[in-house]
Amino acid sequence: MTILVFGRTGQVARELQRQSNLQTLGRDDVDLTETQAIRTAIEAHAPHAVINAAAYTAVDAAETDEATATAVNAHAPGVMAQVCALRGIPFLHISTDYVFDGTGTEPWRESDTPSPLGAYGRSKLAGEDAVRAAGGHHVILRTAWVFSAFGSNFVKTMLRLAQTHDNLRIVADQWGGPTPAADIADALLRMCSALEHGASGGTYHFAGQPSTNWADFARAIFAQTGGKITVEDIPSADYPTPAQRPLNSRLDCHAITRDFGISPPDWRMGLHAVLTDLAS
Numbered sequence: 311m312t313i314l315v316f317g318r319t320g321q322v323a324r325e326l327q328r329q330s331n332l333q334t335l336g337r338d339d340v341d342l343t344e345t346q347a348i349r350t351a352i353e354a355h356a357p358h359a360v361i362n363a364a365a366y367t368a369v370d371a372a373e374t375d376e377a378t379a380t381a382v383n384a385h386a387p388g389v390m391a392q393v394c395a396l397r398g399i400p401f402l403h404i405s406t407d408y409v410f411d412g413t414g415t416e417p418w419r420e421s422d423t424p425s426p427l428g429a430y431g432r433s434k435l436a437g438e439d440a441v442r443a444a445g446g447h448h449v450i451l452r453t454a455w456v457f458s459a460f461g462s463n464f465v466k467t468m469l470r471l472a473q474t475h476d477n478l479r480i481v482a483d484q485w486g487g488p489t490p491a492a493d494i495a496d497a498l499l500r501m502c503s504a505l506e507h508g509a510s511g512g513t514y515h516f517a518g519q520p521s522t523n524w525a526d527f528a529r530a531i532f533a534q535t536g537g538k539i540t541v542e543d544i545p546s547a548d549y550p551t552p553a554q555r556p557l558n559s560r561l562d563c564h565a566i567t568r569d570f571g572i573s574p575p576d577w578r579m580g581l582h583a584v585l586t587d588l589a590s
C-alpha cells in the first residue's frame with residue numbers, strides 16, 4: 311500500500327517516516343498555498359491513501375497572517391480531501407484542541423461544538439469543515455500539545471531556556487494532554503490500515519494522559535533532565551501573547567479506543583523517550 315504524506319520536516323511527518331516506508335512531499339515539492347500543485351502531486355503519485363501532516367502551526371503569528379494560515383490549514387486540506395474523494399481513497403488529517411474555546415473543566419468530546427479563540431484555531435476548524443464537505447472516506451484526528459525530538463515544541467523550548475535561566479514563569483491555568491508525535495504517527499498508520507479494511511472513519515480525539523498544565527509539564531521535563539531550574543506557576547494573564555489559548559484543552563479520547571482499539575498514550579513515557587533521544 312502506498313501512502314502519500316504531505317509534510318516532511320514536521321514533528322508528525324518525521325515520526326511517520328521513522329515508523330513506515332511512505333512517500334513524503336516537502337515544501338520544495340508542493341507549497342500548500344498552491345492548490346493546483348496539490349492536485350497534480352496526488353495524481354502523479356496515485357497513492358492508496360493520503361495523510362496530511364503539514365500545517366501552519368505558528369499560533370501567535372497566525373493572528374497577523376490569517377490568510378496564509380487559512381490557505382495552508384483550510385484550503386489545502388480541502389483540496390486534498392476532494393482529490394482523495396474523487397479517487398476513492400482514504401484521507402487522514404490532523405486537527406487541534408485549539409478549535410475549542412476552553413470553557414469548563416470536562417474533557418471535550420467529538421460531538422461538542424467548536425468555538426476557536428484565535429486565528430490558528432479558526433483556520434484549523436475551517437480545514438475540518440472543508441475535509442468533511444468533500445464527502446470522502448476520511449479521518450480527522452484532533453490532538454494537542456505535540457512534542458518530539460524534531461522540530462519546535464514546548465519540550466525543546468524548555469531545554470533551551472534552561473541553559474540561560476535559573477527560574478521560569480510558566481502558565482499553570484491552561485490544562486491539556488501533551489502528546490508524543492510518535493504516538494500520533496502510530497495512531498494514524500493504524501487508522502489508515504483500518505480505513506483500508508473498511509472502517510468508516512470520522513472525527514476522533516487523541517491526546518496524552520493524564521491531563522496536566524504547562525507549568526507541571528515543564529517541571530516533569532526538568533525532573534527528568536536534572537539541574538536546578540525552578541518553575542513558578544503564573545496565570546495566563548501574566549504571560550500575554552497575541553493569541554489567546556484555551557484554558558481547558560482536555561480531550562475525551564474514549565471514541566478512538568472504542569472504534570479502533572487505540573488507547574491514548576501516557577505522555578510521561580513518551581517524554582522519557584524523547585529526552586533520551588535528545589540526549590543521545
Ligand SMILES: NC(=O)C1=CN([C@@H]2O[C@H](COP(=O)(O)OP(=O)(O)OC[C@H]3O[C@@H](n4cnc5c(N)ncnc54)[C@H](OP(=O)(O)O)[C@@H]3O)[C@@H](O)[C@H]2O)C=CC1
Pocket residue numbers: 317318319320321322323336337340341342343362363364365366367382404405406407434453454455456457461462491
Ligand atoms: N504542534 C502542536 O502542538 C500541535 C499540532 N497539531 C496539528 O498536528 C499536525 C502536525 O503538526 P506538527 O508535526 O507539530 O507540525 P510542524 O509545525 O512540526 O510541521 C509543520 C509542517 O508543515 C509544513 N508546512 C507549513 N507551511 C507549508 C506550506 N505552505 N507548504 C508546504 N509545507 C508547509 C512545514 O514545512 P517547513 O518545515 O518547510 O516549514 C512542516 O513540515 C498539524 O496539522 C497541526 O495543526 C495539533 C495539535 C497540537
Ligand SMILES: Cc1cn([C@H]2C[C@H](O)[C@@H](COP(=O)(O)OP(=O)(O)O[C@H]3O[C@@H](C)C(=O)[C@@H](O)[C@H]3O)O2)c(=O)[nH]c1=O
Pocket residue numbers: 367368369406407408453454455456463464467478479480481484524549555
Ligand atoms: C516559553 C513560555 C511559554 N509559556 C506558555 C505559553 C503557552 O500558553 C504555553 C505553551 O507554549 P507554546 O508556545 O508551546 O504553545 P502553543 O504554540 O500555543 O502550542 C500549541 O500549538 C498548536 C500548534 C496546537 O495545536 C496546540 O495543541 C498547542 O500545542 O506556555 C509560559 O507560560 N512561559 C514561558 O516561558
Ligand SMILES: [Mg+2]
Pocket residue numbers: 367368369
Ligand atoms: Mg508554538
